[in-house]
Amino acid sequence: MVDKEKIEIAVRMILEAIGEDPEREGLKDTPKRVARMYEEVFAGLSQDPSEHLERYFAEEHEEMVLVKDIPLYSMCEHHLLPFYGKAHVAYIPRKGKVTGLSKLARVVEGFAKRPQLQERLTSQIADAIMERLNPRGVLVVIEAEHMCMTMRGVKKPGSKTITSAVRGIFATSVATRAEAMALIGHQSPLRD
Template sequence: MASYRFFEEYDQPVTDKLKQDFSNILTGVGEDITREGIVKTPERAAKAIQFLTSGHCQDPEEILRSAMFEEGYNDMVIIKDIELYSLCEHHMLPFFGKAHIAYIPDGRIVGLSKIPRVVDVFARRLQVQERLTHDILECINNTLKPKGVAVVIEASHMCMMMRGVQKQNSVTTTSGFRGQFEKIETRNEFLKLISSDLA
């Protein structure tokens, strides 16, 4: 017997309502919802959209507070290349890419896994990249109260790639800086480190 099991739990009334909504959408675009490949799609889509927007029900500040430790380290801490997947609030199409985050502790550090979890919480909401960058930045700054925080996000947007201007290779970069990262020399050190491959 396996010693570990992962399962997802869904609110059944919400799932049933969304399932009907997705059935109506599929019918509206001309699909046969009794077709073998489609018959379970409304339920799968209902569960998928709940998962992809589950960040609305989570408290990112509590995630950080659950693993904060007193520590005298006061140099830059960088977590780079954090994969992120979100839904654009304008078309509900995905945008995806990487976040690079740094902070300079002021007597407290946070468990490293909590930073990517904060990214996931904010990404699993209907978003725009600009707000996503700001949300992550302010959450870390307000909760951890470090000497400085930096966030850079690089992402590709399916609303630009699949429809609209249909540009396949464009990447959108957003950034935010607080505290010591507002100083050009600290910011440049961070930008240099996230763009280099340290061997």
């Protein structure tokens, strides 16, 4: 759980530090609002997102499952500005360990709701699925736009960062990886 009172004090101080009046009408509730927002946006810190994969179906499916275009919102840990885009998660289950589709999206959401690096977010999702489901392989691709590169600093709106994490058969088989990337709609940028 986040310490909302501490966030309120900090936001008030930031408002003062930028030369604003925290008592003016439009700002007087802002510290409270930001505290509630951070509680929501960083809710993933107080959970183990891999727990969503605790239960699975004893289904005999051993072919690829891909959930693509999962909307993703996270916060870059360097600037505490949002980065957002899409996550694509593919895995090849072993017999008897098929998870609910929504659980894959919940894992993405859980890890995204933390101060993050896109690379770490990508790996954490892949590793959680490997650990909990012991599948034949996992491939996670995230494409995102970082507000810290868009509205400030280098100011490159429209630039996208694409990260991938491949485990198991997706790491060893070019064909399997290429199949997943084609389904996601990317030319596989990965080569052996």
